[in-house]
Amino acid sequence: MEKGRLEAFSDGVIAVIITIMVLELHVPHGNQLADLVPLLPKFLCYVLSFINVGLYWNNHHHLMQAAKHVNGRILWANLHVLFWMSLIPVTTDWMGENHFAQTPVILYGVVLLMCGVAYSFLVKALIAKHGKDSVLAQAIGRDKKGNISVLLYALAIALAFISSWIAMGLYLTVAAMWLIPDTRFEKIIYQKK
Amino acid sequence: MEKGRLEAFSDGVIAVIITIMVLELHVPHGNQLADLVPLLPKFLCYVLSFINVGLYWNNHHHLMQAAKHVNGRILWANLHVLFWMSLIPVTTDWMGENHFAQTPVILYGVVLLMCGVAYSFLVKALIAKHGKDSVLAQAIGRDKKGNISVLLYALAIALAFISSWIAMGLYLTVAAMWLIPDTRFEKIIYQKK
């Protein structure tokens, strides 16, 4: 099976996810700068989630670039990732609406954690299809960054019971970790070509 | 006529359908875990509908993979499938809002039934174009699974007059039946190549 439509469909879903989040930034009633202040927590949440969704799209792009074929298991593993990602807008909104209260921050972390776990299932499904010696498997390697992300999200959820700000700091740390250009794939794929 | 744009447009519509459903999961007013409890029926409906829309996307992917050409009839048969699928979000929402009350559960079943019927028309339009001896026709065979789904949906609608939970059980059964990897297409298409 070809991978083209899996990419196109994922692009579509991620494009809608990343864009509908902005719908929650409801226009303030007044027309002064001060009227925007209450929107600030929501806006910051939007920025964080935009980066997180952007990260997943980037990683998905890199991953599928290295893939050659897909099968039924990969299609469902991919839908599973998209399912958890589809929950990012509503949890982002809840977190912003409640000014980073504990429970919404924890739930946001749970959704990010599940995105990470689902993504690792997708990686496994792709390696299973392409073989351990494939370019794809080598490019991913032991997927340290992905595993560290999942661990940090789990840690963030645990520490949110002490303070939701520690959790927020860890969410930002994971995002920053990925924003640093990921040359892992680029190097290996283009050496092979 | 080439099939590329039919696939791209369908991907777009299905991507929006699967994503706007999450807009109905309105953020609760409180910030406690208990505040999420009333959302639970809606969330479960969302999961079921996400799987159902995912199923149709998967099947559509498999089906069009085997197709070579499209014509006007196929374009309209495809739009007909998308029309019924576009009603999934609103009926999902009605069902969740009313905690699986009888009428909304029946209506949800009617929409799923019509999706199934419309899909079988699409299959017929594709076979008519490609011929009974085509790879596509062989891959689909007698489309047992599709026919069983339509029958089970009809049965679910009838039994919902006794209890909406029987109907829900049958909706889940159909979803589970399709979640089991569908190797029918993969086998036949790749033998031929």
Place this chain on the structure above:
Amino acid sequence: MEKGRLEAFSDGVIAVIITIMVLELHVPHGNQLADLVPLLPKFLCYVLSFINVGLYWNNHHHLMQAAKHVNGRILWANLHVLFWMSLIPVTTDWMGENHFAQTPVILYGVVLLMCGVAYSFLVKALIAKHGKDSVLAQAIGRDKKGNISVLLYALAIALAFISSWIAMGLYLTVAAMWLIPDTRFEKIIYQKK
């Protein structure tokens, strides 16, 4: 310039337009069949607009299939079509909300008329690029069907001042006229290949 992205972008915009219309079918408050009755006019408007948007997508598909190149003028002519199409959801909603009252019915007609006019500009821009002897120009011919549609929409708007039902009848007539498989393009394009 290649036409791929013009097609992809148009597919995306049309997919969102056709799908967000369903967001206006707000879930009724009750859970009985009778609670759906007030939704009926909106639902019928949705069906009509789904067909109209579907028609434009189909025609756009046929048209661009015959096209080989695009230029700046074509890109803007295409955005112009999409602009008027983007007003279909809101005018559909207004018409359904007001049970086919005169002014909303007229406005709906104006939007459809402008879609038709904008579409004819797109056709002209494409012919100007490809030449009068091109496959595209021959496939379109004198575009009788397109011109008749624009005329019927203008007539519908005028007659709506007598009765909005006459206008509705004419909107349905145009839709029906296009639903009849359009073999014009298919014949000529495939003879040439």
Place this chain on the structure above:
Amino acid sequence: MEKGRLEAFSDGVIAVIITIMVLELHVPHGNQLADLVPLLPKFLCYVLSFINVGLYWNNHHHLMQAAKHVNGRILWANLHVLFWMSLIPVTTDWMGENHFAQTPVILYGVVLLMCGVAYSFLVKALIAKHGKDSVLAQAIGRDKKGNISVLLYALAIALAFISSWIAMGLYLTVAAMWLIPDTRFEKIIYQKK
């Protein structure tokens, strides 16, 4: 890395951005022509933003047409452009809701300015990847039009403190400047081929 998915994802995001703006044109309560009058400022804002988003899509199309490869930096520079574009609908809405009041008009200008700045970063990232002697670099040249746009937006923001109508005039000027067919890319790219 290939550019296909960057284009497809950008098309998806821009398609959603351009279409969800129309969601803010809420249906009026009455059914008379007079009931549409209060919508007029919002409608004019919609038209302006539709053109602005259309401009970015056109420019993006031209730019990526000339590009051959993408890397991590380009992916993020592109997401950065999309981030600022995603704020166009909400600021458009705020401006229309408040009938071109000073603060909303300034904020709208800031978002357009940031889109322009982000776009120039994307251009730089692409030139860095393709080299100063590449077709892409030559096609862009010194990107006078892009730089003038950014300057005019900055000027508009400053002059909005005197009158928001001067700012609006400058926003329209920039849009008009780009609507004039941009033959810069077309000429150079097609000379080279």
